[in-house]
Amino acid sequence: MSIRIGLQLQPQHADYDRIRDTLRAAEDAGADVVFNWDHFFPLSGDPDGKHFECWTMLGAWAESTSRVEIGALVTCNSYRNPELLADMARTVDHISKGRLILGIGSGWFEKDYDEYGYDFKTAGRRLDDLGAALPRIRDRWTKLNPAPTRDIPILIGGGGEKKTLRYTAEYAGIWHGFGDAETIAHKCAVLDGHCATIGRDPKEIVRSAAVNGKPSEQAQGLLDAGVSLFTVGVGGPDHDLALLQEWISWRDAQG
Template identity: 70%
Template sequence: MTTAANRPVRIGLQLQPQHADYAAIRRAASEAEELGVDIVFNWDHFYPLYGDPVGKHFECWTMLGAWAESTTRVEIGALVTCNSYRNPELLADMARTVDHISGGRLILGIGSGWFEKDYTEYGYEFGTAGGRLDALAESLPRIEKRLAELNPAPTRKIPVLIGGGGEKKTLRLVAEHADIWHGFGDVEIASRKVRILDQHCADVGRDPAEIERSVGVRGNPEDSGDGLLNAGITMFTVAEGGPDYDLSTLRKWIAWRDAQQS
């Protein structure tokens, strides 16, 4: 079962907070909003993932608080928060706070974490991939519980986005907890992941139509957009890094989105 017929096509932009001054990042977020993007994401790392390994880099959630004030329409969020870096109750409180600052525009993106340098340099235990997924499974109910207890409550049911493509554990967690799934891959890979996610939903008694499906994209939408849409993907996210944020690819995907809806 796919959801493409029931959801609007949405375009996201991941502004990777690396190799750039913050002023450039802020300008890019504002430009993307003016262009009509639906969501602006950053990521949750402490060092660049490519290029100069000790190049310029900024922290995720501090930036989201600033974006909550500097933007007015777009949804904002991390693609994705690393579960290992913050106590789940604290993360819930942070999310609720940014939700209020933004007037109800936060998406709580979360994943199990993978970038070992972040862990070792900042004093977190890296452990194993399985152990980090188990920790995420333990954290998600705690986050949900804390969000329900906070005063004031969030302005809305904050959408939870879970990133990752693990077929046994991650997609099961998506079926149990997420409003949005985000993954990577071509049409064939995305189609497979969607089928597996649908089966997990059936196994836990969840309507798969409740979960928005998202993938990272690059290049021209004419090459993959229709195929991904037919596979049930309705959110398409372009990633751009600093120092200069070239939004030409984003413009193409926004135009493609608009053509789907005309």
């Protein structure tokens, strides 16, 4: 699979104008995908600092860009009814002319749940809820008028080997993980096993990983593990894109 470079543009500690300008700069620099995240409060720095909501932002990003794919890394399944989320995704898919990736996970940030009145449940129950939501999302896409512009790619984030990776084998086109090359390689092997169990070609699933170091330090190991989408994270207020540009230059040098 072709090498692609993503940016997770974290919607924290910055005014929206600054976030929008960084989004456009990333697209101009050659990023393939720009993600935000689905939280209600910052995950680093001042815990009550500036922060913006995920999906309303994605609608604006769809109008503010013309080439990059966009999505959440990742949407929290707990925060929206699956049918509503499917409709939201279909709408952003149309606004963006077919550039949305539906990133989704089971949720983990307890402050979001407590402050906004969601039931945190247990990790196991949150994962069960995700497993129940995924077929509902796909079913709703078949009923919407107009239908999505394409088979919207589902990205599942997380490393749980019994449930998360099994759901990925069943429903997703992209898996996103965290960790070093050895960890990613192990998770990919587990995912391949789930694909074998259900009779799916594991090559249909793109492997994605977060990167926080230079390509010279991380790229080859992750490539050997099967990763083809490499995503740099950046937060406000500075939005330093130097590392992103290094990964883009590395991608371009691969031919």
